[in-house]
Amino acid sequence: MANNGNGKDSGKVIKFPKSPSVKQRIEMKEQRLRELETENGYINSDIAHLTKVHSSNLEEYGKLVKELSTLWKIAEPEEEVVEFEADFDSDFDFDFDFDFNPEEDK
8 A cells, every 4th residue: 555645545556557568668679779770870971971071171281281381481392292082982092193294204
């Protein structure tokens, strides 16, 4: 019996909620798995985007430091380097070494 707070029993029994069935628990857990998969997809997409932006920012940072060092007359200007990047994800690194002034090398 439950106590109503004044020291006397109220005569009412508190009923506990019925536990979900095994089928309901399976459905809840499967739904949570789908939610996690969706959330992880968003997170992976964000990580890929942020990694690309971070890499681009670091590249620009390096170029700006070189340009500033030249402007401050700390270093001699370097030849312009053209870098080619793949438009797709790849595990391979391609180094393109082109001679932009082939006449000067002869």
